Amino acid sequence: MPSDxxxxxxxxxxxxxALIAEFWAPLAAEFPGAFGLxxxxxxxxxxxxxxxxxxxxxxxxxxxxxPGEGANEIAWKALAVNVSDLIAKGAxxxxxxxxxxxxxxxxxxxxxAFAEGLRLAQNMFHCxxxxxxxxxxxxxxxxxxxxxxxxxxxxxxxxxxxRPGDVVYVSGTIGDAALGxxxxxxxxxxxxxxxxxxxxxxxxxxxxxxxxxxxxxxxxREMATAAMDISDGLVKDFGRLCRTSGVGGRIExxxxxxxxxxxxxxxxxxxxxxxxxxxxxxxxxxxxxxPQRAAEFERLAYAAGTxxxxxxxxxxxxxxxxxxxxxxxxxxxxxTGWDHFxxxxxx
Amino acid sequence: MPSDxxxxxxxxxxxxxALIAEFWAPLAAEFPGAFGLxxxxxxxxxxxxxxxxxxxxxxxxxxxxxPGEGANEIAWKALAVNVSDLIAKGAxxxxxxxxxxxxxxxxxxxxxAFAEGLRLAQNMFHCxxxxxxxxxxxxxxxxxxxxxxxxxxxxxxxxxxxRPGDVVYVSGTIGDAALGxxxxxxxxxxxxxxxxxxxxxxxxxxxxxxxxxxxxxxxxREMATAAMDISDGLVKDFGRLCRTSGVGGRIExxxxxxxxxxxxxxxxxxxxxxxxxxxxxxxxxxxxxxPQRAAEFERLAYAAGTxxxxxxxxxxxxxxxxxxxxxxxxxxxxxTGWDHFxxxxxx
Numbered sequence: 001m002p003s004d005x006x007x008x009x010x011x012x013x014x015x016x017x018a019l020i021a022e023f024w025a026p027l028a029a030e031f032p033g034a035f036g037l038x039x040x041x042x043x044x045x046x047x048x049x050x051x052x053x054x055x056x057x058x059x060x061x062x063x064x065x066x067p068g069e070g071a072n073e074i075a076w077k078a079l080a081v082n083v084s085d086l087i088a089k090g091a092x093x094x095x096x097x098x099x100x101x102x103x104x105x106x107x108x109x110x111x112x113a114f115a116e117g118l119r120l121a122q123n124m125f126h127c128x129x130x131x132x133x134x135x136x137x138x139x140x141x142x143x144x145x146x147x148x149x150x151x152x153x154x155x156x157x158x159x160x161x162x163r164p165g166d167v168v169y170v171s172g173t174i175g176d177a178a179l180g181x182x183x184x185x186x187x188x189x190x191x192x193x194x195x196x197x198x199x200x201x202x203x204x205x206x207x208x209x210x211x212x213x214x215x216x217x218x219x220x221r222e223m224a225t226a227a228m229d230i231s232d233g234l235v236k237d238f239g240r241l242c243r244t245s246g247v248g249g250r251i252e253x254x255x256x257x258x259x260x261x262x263x264x265x266x267x268x269x270x271x272x273x274x275x276x277x278x279x280x281x282x283x284x285x286x287x288x289x290x291p292q293r294a295a296e297f298e299r300l301a302y303a304a305g306t307x308x309x310x311x312x313x314x315x316x317x318x319x320x321x322x323x324x325x326x327x328x329x330x331x332x333x334x335x336t337g338w339d340h341f342x343x344x345x346x347x
Numbered sequence: 348m349p350s351d352x353x354x355x356x357x358x359x360x361x362x363x364x365a366l367i368a369e370f371w372a373p374l375a376a377e378f379p380g381a382f383g384l385x386x387x388x389x390x391x392x393x394x395x396x397x398x399x400x401x402x403x404x405x406x407x408x409x410x411x412x413x414p415g416e417g418a419n420e421i422a423w424k425a426l427a428v429n430v431s432d433l434i435a436k437g438a439x440x441x442x443x444x445x446x447x448x449x450x451x452x453x454x455x456x457x458x459x460a461f462a463e464g465l466r467l468a469q470n471m472f473h474c475x476x477x478x479x480x481x482x483x484x485x486x487x488x489x490x491x492x493x494x495x496x497x498x499x500x501x502x503x504x505x506x507x508x509x510r511p512g513d514v515v516y517v518s519g520t521i522g523d524a525a526l527g528x529x530x531x532x533x534x535x536x537x538x539x540x541x542x543x544x545x546x547x548x549x550x551x552x553x554x555x556x557x558x559x560x561x562x563x564x565x566x567x568r569e570m571a572t573a574a575m576d577i578s579d580g581l582v583k584d585f586g587r588l589c590r591t592s593g594v595g596g597r598i599e600x601x602x603x604x605x606x607x608x609x610x611x612x613x614x615x616x617x618x619x620x621x622x623x624x625x626x627x628x629x630x631x632x633x634x635x636x637x638p639q640r641a642a643e644f645e646r647l648a649y650a651a652g653t654x655x656x657x658x659x660x661x662x663x664x665x666x667x668x669x670x671x672x673x674x675x676x677x678x679x680x681x682x683t684g685w686d687h688f689x690x691x692x693x694x
Contacts, residue, residue: 033398038591039506040432040575041402041496046393051380055388056444056493057480064482085387097403099446099491133404135411139486144446146403146493149388159386228387244385 016134019106023115024098024132031095031128042130044095044148053091053149053156057081061103061140065208066184071110073208074143075117081231082147083125084212084283088229090157090221091149093127093214099144101137125214155221157287162226162245166288166314169297171213171306173259174234178279179271180207193270199261210283215304220287223297227287233280238312239321241286248319251312253277254326274331277323288314363481366453370462371445371479378442378475389477391442391495400438400496400503404428408450408487412555413531418457420555421490422464428578429494430472431559431630435576437504437568438496440474440561446491448484472561502568504634509573509592513635513661516644518560518653520606521581525626526618527554540617546608557630562651567634570644574634580627585659586668588633595666598659600624601673621678624670635661 020037028034033043046052059078061067079096086093098118122128127147180203183190193200212229220227226245230237234256242249253273258266265271287308289297294310301308323331367384375381380390393399406425408414426443433440445465469475474494527550530537540547559576567574573592577584581603589596600620605613612618634655636644641657648655670678 035505035507039436041400041436041438041503043503044399044401045500046397046399050393052391052393052399053388054391054444054478054495056446056478056491058446058448058482058491060448060482060484060486062485089386089388091388097401097493099403099405099493101405101407101489131401131403133491135405135407137407137486137489138409139407139484139489142448142484142486142489144405144480144491146401146444146446148401153392156388156390158382160382 019111019134023111024129027115027118027122027129031130034128034130037131042097047150049153050150051153051156053086053089053151054146055082055085056144056146057085058142058144060142067140069208071113072117072120074141075114076121076209078143078145079118079121079125079147080210080212081283082145083127083214084210084229084231086147086149087212087214087217088157088220088227088285089149089151090155090217090224090227091151092217093125093147093149095128095130096145096147097131098129099133101135101139101142103137103139103141105136151221157220157224157227159226159228159241160244162241162247162249162288162314164247164314164316165291166225167291167294167310168238168249168251168312168314169287169289169308169310170230170234170257171216171285171301171308172282173257173262174230174282174284175262175271175276175279176203176206176259177210177281178276179262179265180204181279181281182271182275189270192268193265194268195261195264199264203261207281210281212283213285213306216285216301216306219297219300219304220285223293223300224287224289227285230282230284230286231280233278234282234286235278235323237286241288242314242321246317248315248317248321249312250315250319250322250324252324253331255309255311257307257309366458366481370458371476374462374465374469374476378477381475381477384478389444394497396500397497398500398503400433400436400498401493402429402432403491403493404432405489405491407489414487416555418460419464419467421488422461423468423556425490425492426465426468426472426494427557427559428630429492430474430561431557431576431578433494433496434559434561434564435504435567435574435632436496436498437502437564437571437574438498439564440472440494440496442475442477443492443494444478445476446480448482448486448489450484450486450488498568504567504571504574506573506575506588507591509588509594509596509635509661511594511661511663512638513572514638514641514657515585515596515598515659515661516634516636516655517577517581517604517658518563518632518648518655519629520604520609521577521629521631522609522618522623522626523550523553523606524557524628525623526609526612527551528626528628529618529622536617539615540612541615542608542611546611550608554628557628559630560632560653563632563648563653566644566647566651567632570640570647571634571636574632577629577631577633578627580625581629581633582625582670584633588635589661589668593664595662595664595668596659597662597666597669597671600670600678602656602658604654604656
């Protein structure tokens, strides 16, 4: 939102209550327990026989998105990264609360675009804003969302329940967001890239406006023994799934599904398979499925319009956790994924 | 957390997962649906016949607390301001999720103190950490909490249901936090202040570590027609309660309960009644009660160990919303409360 002092003064929103009434309240209009955001709390009347599933994730300018990013894409991503967690647990999203910290008095157009991004994401993910907090901050824009989903009682798909023999699946394609980010961040790479404008825009969108596979939630719930979303890189998150489950496992890098765009970039030498499977920000589902249910899992995913690909297996703990290349040799992976607090000299 | 470059290197926590395992997971140990914070989502199994009450509020360094504030007090305040909303709705707090953005790799001692502050607040307010997100930020420390409470179905006390004839109550004393903040912020005022160290510490604590009246929640639920917490100043929040309810009302400034400390400060000319009733950060309950239930409300509040004071009445909408002084004249109030986006020249 930086503005040139020579620019004409822009239309600004004044007053927290006006902001809520004009932009946030319409996003809450269809959820009765949100009371039009005119109360201090929201009411969720739980569905009988169902558990409430809760997750929270924040996005911060300069950390999770570029400071000059479009307001609508920031809003979309803030909600999508939360919905991604719910989907991977087999939960049906239905509501969220948002705490937003704005670095200056917001411009009308910026907030309007942000609210439109939220509206699009709400429609895509079938959920409603039910409460929030709007603050001004001396720091960067940040958006912290807590999202709510529902599952039949006791049916949340855990991270810790994978079993030796399970087949390992991922949804969609892996590495697009990492490549999209690299193309933005490294001018030299971007110059060497001969991908067309459409392909570049698709890669960029995978980073800026991820689309977790909402239709897969009920399939995960019915068919997976364990699951989680892939946000910090496939290799790292697979390691977490195995460790939390107390099992070993292996994934075959050559089987990891890649988009046409990443395949072309690999052919151009713009990226490596290592980078693609460790880069993160995929917001796809990683699921372990009993082998006797694998065919049915694939069929149901296909029927839901979602691509799933078998990339490996869960093994006994003694086998360890490995990613192997086409020759069966373990991949030498320099960085296994994203950690906010890992200092460079400690990796 | 600023450190002198000549200081010896301090013990630092490395790795987001170590941070979670050492400091956050113990705060979640007693809530089964938190899964020791080892999963991506938490499960809330709703109590039969109850609604889930949800609120979210963030605190940011330099906005809601001073940048050098003690970690334990920041943690306490982050949870307390959320619990305050639940209490005023008659809800029983039981859980929260926390999204924390840290400006640098956290020092072990700082995080330890922060976790201890959360532990104390959890114990005081009977609730558990059930999920979270830990990020690094180029901006100031910020802590965004979403808190959960429970009420029997349909029994959340609304802000919008006050009725003409209702008696208006506040809990505790009003203005202590505003005076505590003023003493911190204005050196000249602090120099003129002859309050003892104990009194100053109590005022400071009301700002840094507010203590919303947890025992009052069931009394509010049973007895109030409408209620909200006082966070942006009594006058402003009373105006909101009246406006949302579509009623008028008046509060008598002389009846507003003041602590010994604020009374002494008034006598010293260090503050004004205006300032005390508009300053905010009280985190007390503002409640409207039918006149025939007023005596019982007072009795139950007293039995719960909480002071409540009648400060006015709810009136028909045509009467407007007024705060009056001892002579019955409307108070001329320059600033009616806190608004993050109200620019100084617009007030």
